[in-house]
Amino acid sequence: AQSVAQPEDQVNVAEGNPLTVKCTYSVSGNPYLFWYVQYPNRGLQFLLKYITGDNLVKGSYGFEAEFNKSQTSFHLKKPSALVSDSALYFCAVRDKTGFQKLVFGTGTRLLVSP
C-alpha cells in the first residue's frame, strides 16, 4: 500500500531562516506526491505536486519541494520563513490501486518565531 511518513510532529524556525519540513514515501512504481497546508481554523490548501520531470518543484507562497528517488523523500522547503507560514503541513501520495485517491501523512506543525 502507498504511504507517506512525516517524522516530525513540529518544526520550529526563526523568521528569515530557511525551513524544511520532511516527508518520506513508500510506493510501488513512480510516485505522485503532494503538499497541502492548513492555516488555523481553515481547510487544507494545495501547495504543490510532483508528477514527473524536474526534481525541484515550485509551488505557492514561495515554497518548493525536492523529490529524491534514492532517498524516497519529498521534503518541503522555503529559503526564508515568515511568521505567516506558521501552519500545519501535510504530505500526500496518490494511491494507484483502484480509484486514485490521496493518502495523507500525519502532518507537521510549523512554528515560525519573530
Place this chain on the structure above:
Amino acid sequence: DVKVTQSSRYLVKRTGEKVFLECVQDMDHENMFWYRQDPGLGLRLIYFSYDVKMKEKGDIPEGYSVSREKKERFSLILESASTNQTSMYLCASSPTADTQYFGPGTRLTVL
C-alpha cells in the same frame, strides 16, 4: 475560485443522535470526499464519490454513510453518533484524483 462550503463550522450533538453534515461545491467537480482529521492521525478518508449516486468506502467507513443525489452536494451521515466520532470533518472536491479543494471543516463534538 473554487468554493467548497460546509453547513456548519461547529456542531454539538448527543450520543445516539442522527447527524447530517452537508458539503456543497460550485465547480462541477466529479469527485467528492469526506475525511476526518484527528491530532496525530492526520486525515483519514471516510467515503468518496466519483459521480452522482455513486459512493465508495474509504479507510474508516464504519459508523458513517453518505448520500450524493446531486453533483454539487455530498452529505455525510452519522446514523447514531458516538463519542468516538468527535472530530474535525473535512469535505473536499476534485476534478481529478490529485488536486483537491477543501471546505473549512466542521468540528463535531458528541456528548
